[in-house]
Amino acid sequence: MMNYIRFISTALLLTAFTGFCGPLQASEEHDHADEHAQTEERKGPNGGHLLEKGSLTLEVVLSENGGKPEFRLFASDNGEPLAPGTYQAGLTLERLGGRRDVLTLRPRGDMLVSQEPVAEPHSFEVEVALSAKGQNHTWHFESYEGRTELEADVAKESGLISEPVTSGRIRTQAHLFGVVSVIPEQQSRLSAVYPGVVQSVAVRIGDKVKAGQVVATVQNAATLKNYSIKALSDGEVTNRFVNPGEKVSDQALVEISDLSTVYVEMSAFPGDTAKMARGNPVVVRDVHGEEQTSSQIEYIAPQMTGGHIARARAVVRNDNGYWRPGMHVKADVEVASVEARQIVKKSALQEFNGETVVFIRVGDIYEVRMPEFGASDDSFIEVLSGLEEYVEVVTQNSFLIKADILKSGASHEH
Numbered sequence: 257m258m259n260y261i262r263f264i265s266t267a268l269l270l271t272a273f274t275g276f277c278g279p280l281q282a283s284e285e286h287d288h289a290d291e292h293a294q295t296e297e298r299k300g301p302n303g304g305h306l307l308e309k310g311s312l313t314l315e316v317v318l319s320e321n322g323g324k325p326e327f328r329l330f331a332s333d334n335g336e337p338l339a340p341g342t343y344q345a346g347l348t349l350e351r352l353g354g355r356r357d358v359l360t361l362r363p364r365g366d367m368l369v370s371q372e373p374v375a376e377p378h379s380f381e382v383e384v385a386l387s388a389k390g391q392n393h394t395w396h397f398e399s400y401e402g403r404t405e406l407e408a409d410v411a412k413e414s415g416l417i418s419e420p421v422t423s424g425r426i427r428t429q430a431h432l433f434g435v436v437s438v439i440p441e442q443q444s445r446l447s448a449v450y451p452g453v454v455q456s457v458a459v460r461i462g463d464k465v466k467a468g469q470v471v472a473t474v475q476n477a478a479t480l481k482n483y484s485i486k487a488l489s490d491g492e493v494t495n496r497f498v499n500p501g502e503k504v505s506d507q508a509l510v511e512i513s514d515l516s517t518v519y520v521e522m523s524a525f526p527g528d529t530a531k532m533a534r535g536n537p538v539v540v541r542d543v544h545g546e547e548q549t550s551s552q553i554e555y556i557a558p559q560m561t562g563g564h565i566a567r568a569r570a571v572v573r574n575d576n577g578y579w580r581p582g583m584h585v586k587a588d589v590e591v592a593s594v595e596a597r598q599i600v601k602k603s604a605l606q607e608f609n610g611e612t613v614v615f616i617r618v619g620d621i622y623e624v625r626m627p628e629f630g631a632s633d634d635s636f637i638e639v640l641s642g643l644e645e646y647v648e649v650v651t652q653n654s655f656l657i658k659a660d661i662l663k664s665g666a667s668h669e670h
Contacts, residue, residue, distance in 0.1 A: 302330060307384060307395045314345070314386050318378060318399070325378065327359060327370040331388055340368050343388035349380040352403070352623045353616065353644045375642070376626045377402040402608070402624030404660045411620075417652035418617040421645070424599040426631045426638050428592040430531060432568070434522035434540070436583040438494070439571070442514035445495075446485050451505040452477040454498050459510060463493045471510050472498070487512055494581075518579050520551070522568040522587050529566045531591035532556060538570050539588045540579075547578055553589060594631050598639035602632065604651045606658050615650045615657045616643070622650065622657045 300306040304317030313335075317328040329345050331338040340363035347370060349357040357375075361368040379402055384395045406416070455473040459465060465487045472485040495511035498504060520540050524532065534553055541548040549572050557567040570587070572579055579585075604614045613624050627642030643649070650657055 300330070302328070304328070304330075305382075305397055305399070307386075307397070309393045309395075310391070312386065312388055312391065312393065314384065314393075314395070316347075316382065316384060316397075318374065325374040325376075327361075327374065329361060329368040330366065331368075331386065333389060337366060338388060340364070340366065343386065345387070346385040348383040349374075350383070351380045352618050352621060353647055355644055377624050379403050379623055402661055403621065404623075404657060404664060405621050406657075406660070407620055414656050415653045416650055416656065418648040419601070419651045420648050421598050421600055421639065421643055423595070423597050424636060426594050426596050426599060426636055427590050427633045428531075428631060429633060430524065430528040430589045430591050432522040432524055432528065432587045432589060434520045434585050434587050436579045436581050436585060437519045437521050438513050438515065438581045439517060439519050442489075442491070442517070443494070444488050444491075444512050445508035446471060446487070446510045446512065447506055447508050448474050448485070448504040449483060450474070450476045450478065452503070454500050454502045454504055454509070455482055456500050457496060457498060457510070459493045459496065461493050461496055464491075465493060465512060466490050471512075474504060474509075477503075485509055489514055491515065492577075513581075515574050515577060515581070517571050518574045518581060520570045520572055520579075520585060520587060522570070522589075523565045524556075524568050525565060526560070528589075528591075529556060529568070532568060532589055537590040540570065540572055541586045541588070543584055543586060549573065549579070592631065594638065596630065596638040598643055598645075599636045600639055600643075600649050601651045602635060602637050604649050604654055605637070606654050608658055608661075614643070615654050617648045617650055622660075624661065625649075 298306040298308075300313075300315030300317070302315055302317045304315045307314045307316065311334045313332045315330040317330070319326055319328050327347055329347075331343050331345070345361055345368055347359040347361065349359065351357070357372065357380075359370040359372050359374075362371055363369075379400045381396065381398050384397075386393045406414070452474045455475050457472045459471045465471060467487055467489045469487045470484045471487055471493075473482050474485065475482050489512070491512040491514040493510060494513040496509075497507065497511070498509050520538075532553060534556065536553045538551050538553055539548055540551065551570040551572045553568055553570055555567075555569040560566050568589070600614060605612055606615070607613075608624055611626050612629065613626050615622050616625050625643055628640040630638035630640045632638065
């Protein structure tokens with residue numbers, strides 16, 4: 257398959273040159289198979305790949321001087337430099353994954369210079385075509401960096417896992433701590449209507465009650481008649497303040513709380529509150545991560561506490577009674593969200609030559625990529641550019657690929 261691709265690349269380059277070179281001579285066609293074979297690498301006076309055919313010599317240099325990577329071509333005949341206007345050349349870079357970069361070359365001083373940026377990594381197979389002195393020639397050579405090869409069974413034993421790049425949503429979150437509390441409006445304390453003596457208390461802490469249910473009986477001290485204290489709403493007895501025989505006047509007898517919904521009171525530092533707003537989605541988890549529920553921010557305090565902390569609040573449903581007042585919880589508040597064309601797992605990221613990179617896999621070949629990244633959340637990061645569509649990225653144990661490349665010395669060679 258690779259030989260077929262190289263043949264097509266060569267054919268395209270040669271077709272492009274026939275427009276200014278004329279048809280190829282029979283003797284030239286006969287030599288193309290030999291010229292197209294991988295050339296044994298020799299270095300030229302500028303440190304580049306030295307390509308030769310007959311009296312013609314072409315040096316191909318990948319230069320990073322000035323910060324912009326570019327290809328520079330120097331041609332000579334019988335050792336004498338050729339002026340750039342007297343010959344034509346073309347370059348095609350074939351990258352792992354099938355991408356092909358066709359470069360435009362323009363004269364600059366004593367050389368031809370590529371006009372398009374040469375993206376990292378500088379790892380590709382290079383097809384070169386030259387038209388000079390009435391002759392057309394092509395060469396092919398490999399220039400790899402940041403690349404290694406592992407057989408499938410070795411990769412499996414090493415725990416390497418690769419996954420296709422996909423689209424998805426990036427959800428940036430603020431991670432807060434909080435406490436479950438009773439909603440004050442859903443809590444009532446029942447008091448004696450008239451001073452007297454408690455005759456009975458019909459409920460204990462933890463009992464469920466219905467609206468209108470009798471919770472206590474008190475004897476009126478003035479009339480010596482008993483009257484009933486009834487629950488004002490459905491709820492749970494969360495406190496009991498008296499026992500039978502005690503004298504009461506206006507103090508509370510029983511506390512009843514509706515815990516079907518509760519508050520989650522969160523503590524937020526200024527950096528968090530600056531990003532948060534009412535309506536932000538929030539996921540509440542217990543500290544052990546066993547249960548979770550969803551809600552949204554309904555209130556952010558306008559003032560900070562003495563510890564420079566602001567209170568944020570959410571209401572969560574508590575039909576099964578799991579979220580008990582006083583319980584400490586974790587809260588993940590979504591403060592931003594973006595639909596991304598490409599996302600990768602953050603577990604794929606590695607530091608390589610001072611940059612944040614990922615490693616792609618094509619068959620048994622692994623190679624570094626230096627994408628431009630965007631927004632991120634706890635698990636994923638957005639890829640803005642620099643990755644082919646649907647390419648597979650190593651998401652687990654990618655450090656092994658990095659180590660193998662560094663060991664082989666193929667981290668950044670031109």
